[in-house]
Amino acid sequence: MNENVLSKVLTIVVPAYNAEKYLKDNLDSFCIPELLSDFEVLVIDDGSTDHSANIAEEYVKRYPDTFKLITKKNGGHGSGINTGILNAAGKYFKVVDADDWVEKEPFMRLIQVLKNSDSDIIASGFYWVYDEGQKNKMEFTRKLEMKMPFAGVDYNKEYIFDEIADRVYIKMHHITIKTAILKEHKIKIDEHCYYVDAEYITYPIPYVETIRFVDAFVYMYRLGRQGQSVSIEKMQLNEKNYDKVIESLLTFYDRLEDEVICSEAKKKYIAGIIARIVAGKMKIMLSYPAINSRKLSMIDFDKYLRKNYPAIYYGNINIALSILRRTNYLLYGIASMLVRHKYS
Missing domain, CATH: 3.90.550.10 (Spore Coat Polysaccharide Biosynthesis Protein SpsA; Chain A)
Structure with missing residues (x-):
């Protein structure tokens, strides 16, 4: 142009x-x-x-x-x-x-x-x-x-x-x-x-x-308008969309190594963006009734990030997610209750 x-x-x-x-x-x-x-x-x-x-x-x-x-x-x-x-x-x-x-x-x-x-x-x-x-x-x-x-x-x-x-x-x-x-x-x-x-x-x-x-x-x-996509009900309904976006972002992040030239400062910035989206995904998972299978899904996803995307894992600034990690998810039930109460 x-x-x-x-x-x-x-x-x-x-x-x-x-x-x-x-x-x-x-x-x-x-x-x-x-x-x-x-x-x-x-x-x-x-x-x-x-x-x-x-x-x-x-x-x-x-x-x-x-x-x-x-x-x-x-x-x-x-x-x-x-x-x-x-x-x-x-x-x-x-x-x-x-x-x-x-x-x-x-x-x-x-x-x-x-x-x-x-x-x-x-x-x-x-x-x-x-x-x-x-x-x-x-x-x-x-x-x-x-x-x-x-x-x-x-x-x-x-x-x-x-x-x-x-x-x-x-x-x-x-x-x-x-x-x-x-x-x-x-x-x-x-x-x-x-x-x-x-x-x-x-x-x-x-x-x-x-x-x-x-x-x-x-x-x-x-x-605040009815049906807005950022409401917790809509986020639950469209959780697969959230997963798709995270997958797309992780694929893009992988390309920064080989295909897309990117400075370290920008790469860290991008990791921080994805970390925020991951925290949103965790909020959705916590917004459902607390059951062990969902807790295990959260733990598995977190382990996957820590192993494959450490910059994204450690780029988290969400306090609630940090507490869950530090307590090895022992507070999962309480966290789920608090999230559901907040959005009830």
Whole structure:
């Protein structure tokens, strides 16, 4: 991709599946007249059976130079992102889920930074926003995901990623990344699968050299709506998806030895990401009634990691999992009870 001929500084990809209830909030948040020429919004309709495509088409008609609608057969969230990567024309790339939105002033600040930056990743902040059914989303309770990316951060500085890799964790909603990295290295994540955010934030890392942080909380991440995939019930139902993502991540990690050139700092960072996903898998296993067969399954999986992926095993920062390991899983029953009580 020749960045010198790009007319847009940013491609925003909105994967949408049956999102008619939320999509207008999402797309309205980008309708900032003074910025419309700076970015494109690709709404990827993932085989919706509701009016999502019709809603998107209204914005295409109003702002044809900014909004584009791409319709496709259902393939899941990852498929929407993959399609977005293939069709993106902006210098930078960001995913904003159809039920989320961006805040005007912080988004304007992000665009300004993108215009004047050549860093591989631009990281901005986000809020957890709790939707409890209020009609006005301004009434939703907000919680900062984190106040700052690390102590002493200089928001005006371009950092070498390796030099701060042990101090940061860049989540899906933080990240705005150079489109060229995704295209040139053929980044592709699993389709027909939940929880692929972990793949999206992991696979480009070996190719990232620089990162810059924006002092702006751009992304509003909606939580609490019925059926959301991060609820413990949904995680139980989709446990095999979690397993698939972990398997894909471990396969990718294995490739860092031979096929993908990766610094030690980045490799350790990637191990830390996978360790967090492993902790999520353990939470799912603990959320079921405590029976000996599940306990043995957890122990076997843990032994497998310790033997084959020690950097991932020892990269764990989850306190509950650390306690289970230190007590040789003697507290398994209590841990299971506490997890089930928390999510009951």
